[in-house]
Amino acid sequence: MSVTHPLLKILKANILELYTEERVIHDYNLNLAPFCRRLEDIFTLGLKNGNNWFGKPSYWAWINKLPQQRNPSFDHTVHFVKDCLKTSTVDGKGRLFLRAALVKKNLDIVIALVKENPVLLETWYERDSIIGNEILSEIFISLLEQVKTITFSLNLKNASYLDVTWDIPVYKDYEFVPCEALGIHFIEVEGHMIVLSVDKGSVAAEDGKVQPGDVLDEMFGESLKDVKRGRVQELFQHYKGIPVYVSIIKAREYSGNIYRPLRTALHELSIDPLKHQDEENSEETNGIDCVKPPHTILEEEETEMTPVHGPDGSASYKVTYIGEYSLGSDGRVERIEDGVLKVLQSNNRKNLSVMIYLSETGIKVRSLSGDEEILNHSYTEVSACGRRTDYLQHFSYIAGETSCNLSKDFVCHVFHASSQELTKVILCAIANIQCCCRLQLFAILRLENVPGGQHT
Known part of the structure; x- marks a missing residue:
């Protein structure tokens, strides 16, 4: 036996x-x-x-x-x-x-x-x-x-919460320019330096790198776990005049939820990282713009524009269709995060080898085995596209059963590409073509509202 x-x-x-x-x-x-x-x-x-x-x-x-x-x-x-x-x-x-x-x-x-x-x-x-x-x-x-x-490839510096959990938080290393003050206000809670607020326009506030609820974990390579608050100021003064190196434990997990070991402390401090993020998003411009959406550019330092097609000029790509997740009436770009996660956690993955075709009018997906059409959506039905920061070879787009402004049934469709670069190319292609379609529609609507205006 x-x-x-x-x-x-x-x-x-x-x-x-x-x-x-x-x-x-x-x-x-x-x-x-x-x-x-x-x-x-x-x-x-x-x-x-x-x-x-x-x-x-x-x-x-x-x-x-x-x-x-x-x-x-x-x-x-x-x-x-x-x-x-x-x-x-x-x-x-x-x-x-x-x-x-x-x-x-x-x-x-x-x-x-x-x-x-x-x-x-x-x-x-x-x-x-x-x-x-x-x-x-x-x-x-x-x-x-x-x-x-x-x-x-694990970040062994990310160890400050291993005493209480196996759940690993999002960990960021930042280099700030030499400055008189970072603009961070914090409090010590159970040995952790929790950020209370960040001054607007300060060095730390740049690009939302540091936010209320985050934890200061290291400064200039020295651990801040279980140290006195005054040690932070001592380090800042000791290294004054050189770039400021700070390691941050983010209050939000990769899924977007609040990191579990921080929830009680943040509640007692009346800090809501989710609300703070919503307020930041509401301050962004609502105008139509052809700049690629943030979800299609994931590396923080990335500045170069990515071509919308492959090197051979093709607009068709061989990928794997993982599956879909129903989002109901909510087709916002923020749903990319949990939509992808739900599909990857599902036991009913499709895992089909497909070709995704990006035309001037929409997205088509056909099976490689039987040439069967699996998906067919016009860009007016596509509300968002993007990928998660933790699964860079996976991408998705959200589409409704009709045009986005009328749809009541949005679905997140998730794919897997052979490389992160290919994923980026496909997402940028969808975003740019979709953006141009919206600009054309916007121009038509404006023209039709002008007395005597017409469209040919």
């Missing part, structure tokens, strides 16, 4: 889910947190107190006791976690270690080292655990060997 364990089966499924995405896994990958939680479950299963009878059982405690100078990569990982000032609990240290070991591709070494030390293994694990069982631990190692074929 084969020996197995439910957690190992789930872990294997988690690994397969990672393989369905791009081979480089970033912090914003939706499958990362479930995978890491499963690793933690396995490391915690059957864990004893070891020699620490009064402390909480912790896998970091025994990892920290493994013999050093056996593997340089493992030693470096352990020292990195020990020296990190952003994690203070055994849970946080353990989670940071798992993330660092995934990046360094040495997680299998940890299990091999503890198996070589029977006394340590028996001290910390029950025999019916996965790590304490000879056969199950070998299966676990074989799965970790598969994990090593995946590249994890």
